């Protein structure tokens with residue numbers, strides 16, 4: 001089948017696949033305790049960090065869709081459920097590429113590419129997840145500094161990151177338009193962090209971060225005051241795409257593993273695959289995955305053409321993680337008790353699939369975004 005990404009990105013896929021197989025999968029039990037320097041340096045050596053940084057600024061200058069290909073491979077690999085979203089934090093680099101001042105880029109790009117600077121995006125707070133514009137963290141100007149106060153939660157790479165992209169209100173009277181983005185070095189005084197135990201993604205480093213009168217120089221503001229949300233919007237489409245690519249990779253891999261399992265497993269003197277129920281369940285899964293692949297292909301081509309609408313990306317974010325979850329749920333059922341054992345890849349993948357429906361805009365939020373348009377009588381939907 002012709003690649004939806006093209007030849008150049010298929011080479012990125014080969015690199016990501018080789019990195020996961022050779023450098024990560026053999027040391028999965030070590031990574032259960034979190035990523036380490038070796039992991040980040042290996043990822044850097046493979047060229048998987050800061051992939052979209054232009055060549056003349058020290059990066060590989062890859063098409064940003066490389067992030068989707070890497071994410072798809074994370075979904076496909078048995079390592080994905082352990083690593084979680086740690087590599088996907090390269091999405092943060094897109095903010096710096098698009099909005100960074102020269103000095104900011106020069107300060108951070110080399111470390112991002114070398115794996116010495118781990119990044120995290122700190123937007124979500126305990127009282128504001130889906131309703132991101134209601135954040136309470138503030139950044140108050142004090143001479144040539146901003147003073148940040150507040151707490152962020154559920155932040156991927158939060159505990160180990162060196163560079164935090166922090167969204168804070170510079171104008172508390174406004175919602176999205178009162179938000180600004182700051183590059184905050186994690187070793188700034190008055191930052192504390194807490195690792196949160198999670199259902200999955202043991203190396204995802206999901207954390208709370210507390211800012212207690214944290215002073216950052218004005219030069220650390222990314223873009224203009226009040227433009228935090230505006231900077232977010234162009235990146236959201238790519239972020240949704242990469243999460244959906246992960247769903248596709250995971251669903252395809254789980255289907256293959258499960259088909260193989262049903263061919264090998266014998267019960268009641270026949271193979272599991274010989275039962276018609278099994279065949280129908282497999283056929284349902286294959287149909288679901290094929291639909292997902294077609295939707296993904298359409299979205300990638302629209303993204304390239306600059307015609308991917310907000311509605312298109314909401315539809316994709318609704319369908320793909322829900323499809324992944326349906327498939328994984330059916331797979332676990334066909335694996336029987338083994339499918340529920342935490343040491344089994346299929347069990348890990350099932351748990352990993354659960355979160356895909358929640359972060360980066362939960363399914364219900366996407367439905368609400370789509371539905372906003374239904375009240376407009378002039379809207380041509382289909």
Ligand SMILES: Cc1cc2nc3c(=O)[nH]c(=O)nc-3n(C[C@H](O)[C@H](O)[C@H](O)COP(=O)(O)OP(=O)(O)OC[C@H]3O[C@@H](n4cnc5c(N)ncnc54)[C@H](O)[C@@H]3O)c2cc1C
Pocket residue numbers: 085120121122123124125126127128129130131153154155156157201204206355358359360361362363364365368
């Ligand atoms: C593993 C993991 C990693 C994460 N990484 C990051 C990160 O790196 N940086 C970061 O900033 N955040 C991160 N998040 C946070 C994530 O983006 C939020 O969890 C997500 O936005 C949902 O917000 P919430 O958890 O506050 O749920 P809530 O906003 O409380 O929503 C709860 C539920 O309400 C429903 N709902 C939502 N909107 C609507 C609606 N409009 N109508 C009806 N029902 C609705 C949905 O079912 C939703 O799941 C991460 C979360 C997880 C679990």
